[in-house]
Amino acid sequence: MSKFWTGRFEGYSFDYFKKDLLSGTIVGIVAIPLAMSFAIASGVKPEYGIYTAVIAGILISLLGGSKYQIGGPTGAFVPILLGIVLSYGYENLLLAGLMAGVMLVLMGVFKLGILIKYIPRPVTIGFTAGIAVIIFTGQIANFLGLKGMEQHERFIDNMKEIGSHLDTMNVYSVMVAIICFAVMLMTPKILPKVPGALVGIVASTVVAVVFLNGQVATIGSTYGAIPNTLPQFGIPDITLEKITMLLGPAFVIAMLGGIESLLSAVVADGMTNSKHDSNRELIGQGVANIVTPLFGGIPATGAIARTATNIKSGAVSPMSGMIHGLFVLLTLLVFAPFAVHIPLASLAPVLMMVAWNMSERKHFAHILKLKTGDSIVLVVTFLLTVLTSLTIAVEVGLLLAIILFAKRMSEMLVVSKVLPDHEKYNGKVVPQAVNAGHDCPQVSIYTVEGPLFFGAAQTFEQSILSSIHAKPTTLILRLGRVPFIDTTGEEYFRNILRDFKSRGGSVFVTGVQPALKKILDQNGLSKEIGEGNFYSHTGEAIDRALGCLNRHACIGCKHYAFRECRELSSKKIS
Incomplete structure (x- = not known):
């Protein structure tokens, strides 16, 4: 057991704890609005995102292979989880997440972490940019305050749905969204260390409560009250028929979770000159995704932006990630009743900004300008992610990349x-x-x-x-x-x-x-x-x-x- 902690808490001191306490609190503040936003965008109640940030956040930091990794719900999962919820329902999403956790553990046990690095960059950039487009366009309805909207699994269907409901646009929702967006942009310039998303949500919520009460859709009016209690333990209904039905979705969750968590760990390595254990990271991610659904949480993975924030805030060990989870839990217990007043229009700019930041636009444009086989792989993966599904996009993207690689090697x-x-x-x-x-x-x-x-x-x-x-x-x-x-x-x-x-x-x-x-x-x-x-x-x-x-x-x-x-x-x- 002593080997388990080697290099992670060795020589840990009270001074280190103070640094982890500060960084964990800052990341916790950043995580709260994102957790609720990602949950809502995934088609589930906002509290499920909070539960995920708490449980998965603590377990990923405790058991993972990166000292600085922050785990929780992420934007990359949004289109996949929404598709599963629409096709199979929330209960089956929990089972799919649990199955994905088992797959991740097995990937780590059989030391498959190294295989993730063989996924070509044009494929990862292509599907990441595609996911960003889906997230961004998925928030147009909340930004405009459209009424009577139905969510669809396909991008084209959602675009048609938005077009057919433009006449229901709510001017007050647009005003709230613009206020949130403006505050988000100004906050880093005035208060660099304060999370812009949180300030934007609070400011726009205050405006909505004081001046527009009842004029815009809120978390409370759409999803009901958020319970300020600990999540309840429950085992999803597991049958052989359901396991067979959910194998495909679970595999997609596991693969994307593995890819994103290891990419995040690599980013952390680059920022700290450290080295993560990829197989241990997969095991930690797997355990977190096995346990989280038992408390109603959605699938989680390493979050690149929150991990980077953790490092910039002075984190020195996995303790900061665990403190981040405990801070989110404390916030849930104390402030949950106030969250019902948050307008959905306030969350839309937050997710749109997340989509913009994760779009890999500079890398996308660079590969596109090369006009090589990689450019074709990129565009095909991107279009298939947006127009079909991530599964098809990655499969076709990898196939094209393999063909391209074989052609290049044969020319050598x-x-x-x-x-x-x-x-x-x-x-x-x-x-x-x-x-x-x-x-x-x-x-x-x-x-x-x-x-x-x-x-x-x-x-x-x-x-x-x-x-x-x-x-x-x-x-x-x-x-x-x-x-x-x-x-x-x-x-x-x-x-x-x-x-x-x-x-x-x-x-x-x-x-x-x-x-x-x-x-x-x-x-x-x-x-x-x-x-x-x-x-x-x-x-x-x-x-x-x-x-x-x-x-x-x-x-x-x-x-x-x-x-x-x-x-x-x-x-x-x-």
Whole structure:
């Protein structure tokens, strides 16, 4: 158990606690309006967001792999959770969150945290920007105070819904939203250390209560009172049928939660010169998401903005994250009755600002300007996130990225026919030495550079077999710059071996690195090549090849590919 705390609370002092107390309180103040806003945007009651910030916030800090991570409900989850609520209901959202927690724990136990880093940047930026668009547009109705609105799972349907209800716009709601937005923008300039979102909500709420009582929709008029009591424990109804039905949504929650939490941990590492434990982070996130639904909370993950605020506020350990959760709990118990007066129009600018900040607009524009395959992956992922679902977007985005990667890797493979150049390169083998009048008919040497995998293996075979017109009896392959070979590359390599062996020829291999040699041993190619046909240097293989020449064929040959050729060409065979 002592190992569990190593590096996290070692040497912890009262001075450290004071710093964590300050940073935890500041982050707690930031978290409260966001927790309620994200819950409402996700289609559930605001108190469920508060419960999530409390329980998940404490557990993620206590059990996670980052000293500075702040966990809770986040904007990235909004479209996914709203879709689940609309399709399956709130009770099934709790079960999906619990299942996602189990998946995250398993991902951590089986050390899959490292796999998250293999998700290409254009995919993550694409779906993050798409989520930002969904969050932003999802708040238009509250900003304008539209009435009689129905929430839909699809973006287009929601846009049509807004368009058909524009005639119900409430001028007072727009005024409240503008006041909140203006205060949010001015607060950082006047009071840099005070959360603008909180000040904006308080100021606009006061205006609504004093001057517009009953004129705008509030949390109380829409969702009822927020209980100022501890959340009640309850186990969701778990059946095999429900588990099967929710496997897909749960997997999406787990994947997005894993990606966002680890991205947040990486950001924290960069700000503090620390290093997180990705697998432990997944386990901590998983446990938090298993426990939180038992108290009515929604799925949670690491929150990048709150984590950054935590660090900037002077946090030194996970204690700040736990204090943040306890502060939110204390606020719930004391101030919950006052939250009913908060207008929904006040929360809209907060979420719109969150969407703007998470949109990755600069990175989006940069990748778009490159006009490369990454630009296509970005745009496709973005459009599919907005127009279909995050699941489809990530699947298609990853598929396109894999195809693009395979294409690029295949283009990296270079197969060059070479010969020694004793005049310019001191006997080094170079492609420039090969021409129509200078190419040994009996010995062919090729330099292969790049991976022999499924995308390039056929090119490897064709480059060699199609360029051999004189049917040489000896083939020398220089593989010093081949990092690996997969089963497809293995098959094409075997085709070359069989082609030469069928004509009584030999294949010599030079410069093979230990990692590649191990693969060749495992797949049986070493045995087919022959252990005696491996050489460290090309010169050794050439000497062996010259010893296997058909001397009669050398008489009169004017190619002079090797130093020995002039003598062999003029030498009579007795």
